[in-house]
Amino acid sequence: MGRKQNAIRRTVREFAEHRLAPVAHELDQQARFPWELMEPMKTMNLFGLQAAPQWGGAGLDTVSYVIVIEELSRVCAGVALAVTVHNSVSLFPIEAFGDAEQKGRLLPGMCSGDRIGAFCLTEPNAGSDISSVEASAVPEDGHYRLNANKVWVTNGAIADVAVVLARTDPGDRKRGFGLLVVERGMQGFSVGPLEDLCGMRANPVAALIMNDCPVPRKNLLGRSGDGIRMALQTLDVGRVGIAAQALGIAQGSLDASVEYAAQRRQFKSPILQFQSVQNMLADTATELDAARLLVYRAAWLRDSGAAFSDASAKAKLYASELATRAASRGVQIHGGYGYSKSYPIERYWRDARITEIYEGTSEMQRLVIARGLAREGGG
Numbered sequence: 529m530g531r532k533q534n535a536i537r538r539t540v541r542e543f544a545e546h547r548l549a550p551v552a553h554e555l556d557q558q559a560r561f562p563w564e565l566m567e568p569m570k571t572m573n574l575f576g577l578q579a580a581p582q583w584g585g586a587g588l589d590t591v592s593y594v595i596v597i598e599e600l601s602r603v604c605a606g607v608a609l610a611v612t613v614h615n616s617v618s619l620f621p622i623e624a625f626g627d628a629e630q631k632g633r634l635l636p637g638m639c640s641g642d643r644i645g646a647f648c649l650t651e652p653n654a655g656s657d658i659s660s661v662e663a664s665a666v667p668e669d670g671h672y673r674l675n676a677n678k679v680w681v682t683n684g685a686i687a688d689v690a691v692v693l694a695r696t697d698p699g700d701r702k703r704g705f706g707l708l709v710v711e712r713g714m715q716g717f718s719v720g721p722l723e724d725l726c727g728m729r730a731n732p733v734a735a736l737i738m739n740d741c742p743v744p745r746k747n748l749l750g751r752s753g754d755g756i757r758m759a760l761q762t763l764d765v766g767r768v769g770i771a772a773q774a775l776g777i778a779q780g781s782l783d784a785s786v787e788y789a790a791q792r793r794q795f796k797s798p799i800l801q802f803q804s805v806q807n808m809l810a811d812t813a814t815e816l817d818a819a820r821l822l823v824y825r826a827a828w829l830r831d832s833g834a835a836f837s838d839a840s841a842k843a844k845l846y847a848s849e850l851a852t853r854a855a856s857r858g859v860q861i862h863g864g865y866g867y868s869k870s871y872p873i874e875r876y877w878r879d880a881r882i883t884e885i886y887e888g889t890s891e892m893q894r895l896v897i898a899r900g901l902a903r904e905g906g907g
């Protein structure tokens with residue numbers, strides 16, 4: 529790591545340990561977003577991490593971005609989720625595919641954190657298969673009439689800006705999709721009830737409903753017909769963030785487990801002295817190093833301008849499955865206390881599980897990786 533990246537890690541770790549850690553348990557239990565931490569988070573530029581400085585962003589490289597998400601997730605993954613989704617799948621597609629007017633209008637408010645972003649693909653009948661999205665955006669005079677029922681939207685209840693995949697060309701069933709920017713306050717836009725989640729409870733995940741919502745044509749990103757391609761490119765970027773999140777949860781689980789094993793005594797000795805416990809910790813530490821290399825490699829490839837879709841799928845697949853293993857071993861090391869709310873390890877366990885599901889399930893990551901192999905093999 530370079531000196532600048534080490535400094536970023538120190539700054540974010542200090543914020544996470546001093547400001548997030550004291551409230552993380554309560555945020556989880558109350559399913560509450562920490563509005564009181566918005567000002568320090570804004571000051572740290574957490575809402576414009578990779579955006580260009582001309583819009584108010586910090587212009588960070590992807591490796592630095594990964595470090596930020598990893599450090600936040602090590603302490604409170606629900607808040608880290610808000611930051612990663614805002615940056616990588618809401619702000620990113622606007623900066624990557626938007627025109628100058630759209631960027632000038634939308635990005636400054638998003639970079640400052642005054643306007644929170646969301647990304648809406650999933651619907652009741654469209655999960656892994658985004659080509660079955662039913663949301664319809666019918667072109668009319670000067671606007672699209674949007675009808676959509678988007679479910680499981682991260683940041684849903686607090687989002688001011690939502691990037692929405694919808695059918696913009698009813699005549700083209702296969703490719704007629706576009707990405708539209710929908711803004712809170714538009715007629716026909718409403719937020720459904722909060723999801724009562726197993727983990728990531730600090731994040732206000734909710735459905736977003738658009739009922740005959742007139743979205744101005746100037747809010748279409750790129751071209752109609754390119755929606756799926758832009759959504760998939762966005763997910764490649766997003767997956768690096770989710771992989772970083774999983775890495776942070778795994779690291780937090782290991783740290784908590786070592787600390788507990790050092791102080792818990794049985795048979796007149798700290799349980800850290802028992803080889804079975806040592807094996808669990810050693811396995812997690814080794815797999816964590818492997819995951820970190822995969823995640824940083826995906827980030828570095830993106831920074832170098834190389835293809836990184838395959839690397840991002842591998843990083844997300846491995847890091848997310850490790851997060852679940854690391855947290856589960858952590859629960860085992862904590863014994864009965866691991867199964868109670870007295871220690872944070874059970875929260876890590878609940879938070880870890882979703883990283884194997886959202887922004888593409890592990891099964892979909894394996895599909896992406898295997899397709900790459902088939903291409904390389906000429907299949």
Ligand SMILES: Cc1cc2nc3c(=O)[nH]c(=O)nc-3n(C[C@H](O)[C@H](O)[C@H](O)COP(=O)(O)OP(=O)(O)OC[C@H]3O[C@@H](n4cnc5c(N)ncnc54)[C@H](O)[C@@H]3O)c2cc1C
Pocket residue numbers: 613646647648649650654655656657679680681682683725728733882885886887888889890891892895
């Ligand atoms: C907390 C949370 C936050 C979320 N945030 C967002 C968000 O911000 N924006 C958004 O758009 N979505 C979001 N989602 C939705 C999430 O991305 C989807 O749940 C996920 O993509 C899986 O879709 P699904 O739930 O419909 O499962 P399905 O697609 O129905 O899959 C069910 C099972 O079948 C498997 N499966 C499906 N197809 C195949 C196949 N071809 N080959 C092998 N196995 C297959 C899957 O891997 C899975 O095991 C969120 C979900 C949660 C729980």
